[in-house]
Amino acid sequence: MINKKFNEKLKYKFAFFCRKDYLYIKKILFFVKPYKYLFIATFIIIITGIALSLIQPLLWGKILSSLFMKNYDQSFVYTLFFFVVFAFQALLSYIQGYSSTNLINKVIYDLKNKLYKKILNMPVKYFDEMGTGDFVSRIHNDTSVVSFVIMNLFINTAVDILKIFVVGITVFNINALLASIVILGFPFSYLIFKKYSILLREKNNKILSLTDDYLSKLNESICGIRDIKAIGLKNIDFRIFSSLSLEIRNNNIELNILSNTAQTATQAFNYLSQLLLILIGGYFVCKETLSIEYFVAFFSYSSIFNNSLLNLTKVNSSLQQVFSSSRRIFELIDNSIYQEEEFGDNEIEQVVGKIKFEEVKFEYMSSLPVLRGITFEIPCNKTIAIVGNSGSGKSTILNLLLRFYDPLSGAIYIDDINIKDLTENKLRKNISIVRQNPMLFNKSIKDNLMEVNPNATEDEMLESCKLACIHDFIMTLPQKYETYIGENGVLLSIGQKQRIAIARAILKKSKIILFDEATSSLDNNLQSYINTAIKKISKNHTVIIVAHKLSAIIEADEIFVLDQGVICDSGKHEFLIQHNSLYNKMFKLEAELLIKNGSSEKTKEEILYDFNGSTTKTLESGNC
Numbered sequence: 001m002i003n004k005k006f007n008e009k010l011k012y013k014f015a016f017f018c019r020k021d022y023l024y025i026k027k028i029l030f031f032v033k034p035y036k037y038l039f040i041a042t043f044i045i046i047i048t049g050i051a052l053s054l055i056q057p058l059l060w061g062k063i064l065s066s067l068f069m070k071n072y073d074q075s076f077v078y079t080l081f082f083f084v085v086f087a088f089q090a091l092l093s094y095i096q097g098y099s100s101t102n103l104i105n106k107v108i109y110d111l112k113n114k115l116y117k118k119i120l121n122m123p124v125k126y127f128d129e130m131g132t133g134d135f136v137s138r139i140h141n142d143t144s145v146v147s148f149v150i151m152n153l154f155i156n157t158a159v160d161i162l163k164i165f166v167v168g169i170t171v172f173n174i175n176a177l178l179a180s181i182v183i184l185g186f187p188f189s190y191l192i193f194k195k196y197s198i199l200l201r202e203k204n205n206k207i208l209s210l211t212d213d214y215l216s217k218l219n220e221s222i223c224g225i226r227d228i229k230a231i232g233l234k235n236i237d238f239r240i241f242s243s244l245s246l247e248i249r250n251n252n253i254e255l256n257i258l259s260n261t262a263q264t265a266t267q268a269f270n271y272l273s274q275l276l277l278i279l280i281g282g283y284f285v286c287k288e289t290l291s292i293e294y295f296v297a298f299f300s301y302s303s304i305f306n307n308s309l310l311n312l313t314k315v316n317s318s319l320q321q322v323f324s325s326s327r328r329i330f331e332l333i334d335n336s337i338y339q340e341e342e343f344g345d346n347e348i349e350q351v352v353g354k355i356k357f358e359e360v361k362f363e364y365m366s367s368l369p370v371l372r373g374i375t376f377e378i379p380c381n382k383t384i385a386i387v388g389n390s391g392s393g394k395s396t397i398l399n400l401l402l403r404f405y406d407p408l409s410g411a412i413y414i415d416d417i418n419i420k421d422l423t424e425n426k427l428r429k430n431i432s433i434v435r436q437n438p439m440l441f442n443k444s445i446k447d448n449l450m451e452v453n454p455n456a457t458e459d460e461m462l463e464s465c466k467l468a469c470i471h472d473f474i475m476t477l478p479q480k481y482e483t484y485i486g487e488n489g490v491l492l493s494i495g496q497k498q499r500i501a502i503a504r505a506i507l508k509k510s511k512i513i514l515f516d517e518a519t520s521s522l523d524n525n526l527q528s529y530i531n532t533a534i535k536k537i538s539k540n541h542t543v544i545i546v547a548h549k550l551s552a553i554i555e556a557d558e559i560f561v562l563d564q565g566v567i568c569d570s571g572k573h574e575f576l577i578q579h580n581s582l583y584n585k586m587f588k589l590e591a592e593l594l595i596k597n598g599s600s601e602k603t604k605e606e607i608l609y610d611f612n613g614s615t616t617k618t619l620e621s622g623n624c
């Protein structure tokens with residue numbers, strides 16, 4: 001019972017270093033494990049260095065006392081000995097610097113890789129919830145902070161505790177009264193340590209969260225710099241950035257003040273105890289109860305003792321930062337709040353490309369349904385278009401097929417296999433998506449293309465570019481396929497990026513190709529080329545096109561009309577124009593615009609024919 005009470009008390013006293021923190025330290029140790037020999041070697045080198053540094057005060061005392069006694073030969077021998085010790089210590093310090101840097105960087109490298117892999121395997125919904133800055137900060141900053149644990153907690157702190165212990169015994173042996181004065185400083189240092197630890201941790205958490213916002217903001221602004229300038233948001237954007245920076249600055253200053261206050265308070269106690277030491281020690285030397293040799297040694301030892309105590313209080317502030325960072329790292333690594341994507345193990349031999357949605361319901365946010373029970377079937381090698389008003393859920397259908405999200409109910413099948421049962425590789429390798437503003441990497445055009453299929457031949461690459469109507473443009477560039485296209489293809493127009501992305505999808509040789517407003521930036525001339533390309537692709541691919549443009553979908557084998565989360569009608573263009581009011585309305589405006597602007601190569605009659613189908617009858621009513 002007493003024991004239990006004592007333990008409770010102890011738990012309370014050490015609340016600043018709780019069980020969870022201890023677990024984080026253990027988890028970091030797991031990353032150190034592969035380098036245990038390097039870790040042990042570093043530790044031994046440091047301990048040897050300390051042992052040598054502990055000899056120094058004795059040598060100081062010996063040199064001084066032999067000088068006082070005018071024994072110059074002896075003082076010369078001690079001085080020589082001192083230099084040997086010093087040289088050996090310098091050498092050890094050099095080796096230790098090398099081994100600890102090596103150790104820390106290896107652990108950080110492993111930690112970063114592990115974390116990044118986890119992030120890559122996180123479901124897309126978490127990326128919707130968390131800002132970019134959050135991820136960047138966890139990978140870049142938090143992992144580096146953790147290196148502190150290795151050096152300062154595992155090694156330096158252990159060494160400081162050891163020093164306090166060894167030096168403590170030594171000073172007690174020299175003079176118990178003087179040693180008591182030195183030891184007296186410890187409870188004060190400990191109280192400061194405890195008092196400030198909670199405050200420091202809170203401050204660190206605040207700074208980390210502000211840094212996430214700051215990095216997200218920075219990323220958003222730099223990526224959207226063109227829109228910010230064009231919309232005239234420069235000043236507002238700067239104000240937001242500046243206020244975030246200011247908050248981080250103020251919090252950092254406050255953190256520094258807190259940390260300095262803790263250190264200054266400890267230092268004040270140190271100075272006070274040193275003053276007392278000189279006065280009382282000097283009195284003992286005058287009374288000849290303490291030799292000058294031991295007084296000098298004692299003074300040096302007490303300074304080592306105090307420095308180690310001071311180091312412990314310094315560790316405190318960084319330790320709180322380490323705990324905050326460790327929590328953020330292991331939150332992802334342990335999947336404690338974020339689950340990894342789960343896939344099946346069906347390694348289907350050959351995907352044919354048949355797609356089936358069965359009563360699929362989905363919502364991004366609870367009680368805001370986006371899809372309300374979608375059922376359709378697409379035979380292989382067919383071209384399907386999905387149309388509907390903005391926000392009706394067209395892109396969501398593609399996202400579900402790619403398993404970026406899972407349906408709330410219902411199921412999706414590829415070749416009659418539930419996509420949940422397919423392996424990640426089988427699913428994603430067999431589907432390619434071309435988006436409105438496709439993601440391209442800061443590499444050459446060739447590298448961007450070949451990355452999706454490193455086994456493709458040069459001829460296949462050229463063929464896919466010809467099919468996507470981008471080959472002729474690439475050949476006009478000074479370095480042709482070797483041309484670098486900048487970050488996210490910034491050196492290309494959107495239309496050029498879209499066509500490279502189409503070529504990439506063709507080269508990937510997926511059985512299913514999705515076009516999500518992929519040709520929205522192309523003029524009608526290029527659109528007709530792409531239509532021809534899609535026609536060619538569709539001979540042996542299943543193609544789904546999401547588009548608002550009439551010219552992009554008119555030739556599809558079947559068109560699904562999506563309205564308020566359900567497919568309200570389907571059929572060929574000519575049928576829907578006549579029978580579906582929503583479809584009719586959507587494209588009426590476009591047809592009128594084409595005629596008005598003269599932006600189509602087709603004649604007015606041809607456009608009207610496209611719009612009205614084989615009859616000239618105007619539409620009265622439809623299914624939607």
Ligand SMILES: Nc1ncnc2c1ncn2[C@@H]1O[C@H](COP(=O)(O)OP(=O)(O)OP(=O)(O)O)[C@@H](O)[C@H]1O
Nearest residue numbers: 128364365370388389390391392393394395396397
């Ligand atoms: N990541 C998301 N988180 C929450 N809601 C989302 C998310 N993505 C889309 N939505 C919502 O889901 C609905 C359907 O979006 P979706 O992008 O599928 O529409 P869409 O028909 O493709 O629209 P558009 O034609 O404008 O591209 C919209 O109301 C949208 O606000």
